[in-house]
Amino acid sequence: MNQLLKKISWMTLLIPVISVILGLLCGAIIMWATGYDPLLAYSSIVQSIFLQPYYAGETIRAMIPLVLSGLAVAFAFRTGLFNIGVEGQLMAGWFASVACAIGFDSLPKFILLPLSILAGAVAGGLWGLIPGFLKARFKVHEVISTIMMNYISLYTTSYLIKTFLFTQGERTPTIPPAASLASNFLANLTQGSRLHWGFIVAILAVIAMWFILWRTTMGFELRSVGFSQDASQYAGMNVSRNIILSMTISGIFAGLAGAMEGLGTYQYMMINATFTGIGFNGIAVALLGLNTPIGVVLSGALFAGLQTGGLTMQSVAGVPIELIQIIIALIIFFVGSGYVVQWAWGRFMGRRHKA
């Protein structure tokens, strides 16, 4: 029994690794087939993010919202919920944090900055609470309701910006320095990248997810509901409450991701015609990270690296940056098909397959 458990956990760790390798391999084949140089492309990515401080800084910068939205998806997954609504929660959080920063611009930094971050978290949490409530009370499937909430958020935030906070360049005014996470120190350190203090928030969030889920009674209940709603109900847990709670906390993580973009990376919010893509990438990050805090950090680093390195790849090897999106999509397919990867691996190693 013990040995079997070991084998399974070893296998589950192997699937993401195999998936990434397969994804990169397919990417290489696509490049080769379309007349690009895969070696040059990949080496340019590696070189830029490991050897050039600017790209290293941008990678960590891109990691901040990716990790947070990955945590959001992973947290809901642990309760058996699929939060596709990170994108909408992120936008709600982004808008709320920027609006709060501009609205209370006379406050000192030590109040305004935490307040703005909190505003983002609350807005994201509310945006997650609604689908959670609909699921708990009316059994509305969260996949459908969060997709609907995404679009409501997209159109509502752009309407609110147009009506109340509009300035030149189809965006809100820049937030006051007192609410900014940007830092000259970090920028200088990385030769002018947009790296900001938000990475501390991301680290705290990673710890928070681990602590809540594995070190509190609340987390035990949340995970228990994820394993079996019926058993949890029978054990006297309030399933509905846990569903709402899980979606709300998930939304808070997503709202924080938005706040990081608003207070850190951009210092404003633009009118978005389409989604930012960060929330959808968060699904990939969570899946690849096996819905664990550490896994989310690792896969967040991988995707952030691919995306910032992709810019260098485009200029050095001439490969359109969309290739990165293709690779990410393929990685999700492979991770999702874990069952077959496992089966094929079993065949490959000449062992008998056990489901």
Added chain:
Amino acid sequence: MSFFEVLCIIVPSTLLTAAPLIFTSLGGVFTERSGVVNIGLEGLMSVGAFTAAVATLALEHSGFGAFSPWLAILIAGVAGGIFSLIHAVVSISFRADQTVSGVALNFLAAGLTIFLVKLIYNGGGQTPYIENNIDKINIPLLSKIPIIGPIFFQQVTYTSYLAILAAFVCWYVIFKTPFGLRLRSVGEHPAAADTLGINVIRMRYIGVVLSGIFGGIGGAVYLVTITSNYNVSTIAGQGFLALAALVFGKWHPFGALGASLFFGFAQSLSITSQQIPYLDQLPSVYLLIAPYVLTLIVLTGFVGRAVAPKADGLPYIKGQR
């Protein structure tokens, strides 16, 4: 402006914006009735729109003229069908989570189409504009009918009527043929269907591929009637709107048709409301979010319960209880 004149603006533009939604949501009916959730409708529309743009440009070039967009729609249907096979293989045979696979499908479609656009058109982020799009026309004879003619048959495209016709065909296929009965049984209770000798896996493959074909056609119709070129933002939410229409229409072809028309109506109002008295006072955001809010309300059961096929979203594993 009289009410009649308002109708003459709104109805044709509703028909125009609804057509792609109708096709795509009908595709959604097939796949979800067979028990496979398809979040990837958006991606399938992207593939359809991309293929339609490339095919129309190529056909124009080789002298097909006004036939090019029509042929392109068919080619796009095939392309959508082939592309949806990825979702079918991953979610049916490999038993991956259907939502995960659908999300990945959207990713792949968005990345792949723009990648190919850049490859084919030398690095540009968009295709050239097609010359032969399917234009709004006055339908001969029918448009001469008093009152009805100007509302329903002037400044419309044939694709809108084909879409409505397709809804009736789908209804017949799903509810009046043995094939439709098998498709629905596989989505409701695959194990029972299997014991009766229905090939569950095959039926689900057919369901998904049909959604690909319809989604591809939907995207193509959107391209040849509305946008005329393909770029990153061509298909921005149309597929998810079609998904909403499918749910709002309670997984029924006529429901999907009605919901698509209604969503098309809301969308076209958000564009044309500036010309219409009273409505120009209303911020367009209300019209933009109306479809999504209404879908949420329908799902809560206040307006008649919307129930998905019972086995929707569950992979079928032989022998598993």
